[in-house]
Amino acid sequence: MSARISGVDPMLSAKMQNAMNDQINAETFSAYLYLSMVAYFDDLNLSGMAQWMRVQVQEEMTHAMKFFDHMNERGGRVILEAIEKPQAEWDSPLAAFEAALAHEQYITSRINSLVGLAGEENDRASDIFLQWFVTEQVEEEANADDIVRKLKMFGAAPQALYMIDKDLGARVFVPPASAGAA
């Protein structure tokens, strides 16, 4: 891949550029996976869970754009790859949220690998940039885990499922403060 723009030496190593391009793909796939869950919950008439996942889709796109902007700011070259087809059906709302939790754990492992690479490459700016994602992933896992626990405890009762769905429908998208500053 091209590691140069208009004759300027990139401040990101080729290795880091490849890894960040892969992460743009992973974050965009996250959005796509959660959008597939929106469709699943809409189909079940669970509009609160669908709304919760809609917000999740927006968050994942801001994650992808953070990497996109960081690469641009550092003289890197963003290369977009194909997005994998997401799963379309789950056995239950609980199974869908368990899949979301497992996916967030996978993303956390990817972020940790990127932090490791930033260290190896002595890339301090990327290391600082990635700290936002380290913190974000703690929240992402905790949010999904909280819903999984609630569904495991109460989800079998229709009235409880109705209340959980209503509760999750209150979620609104809040754009991250100073996206460029992370």
Ligand SMILES: [Fe+2]
């Ligand atoms: Fe993300």
Ligand SMILES: [Fe+2]
């Ligand atoms: Fe996420």
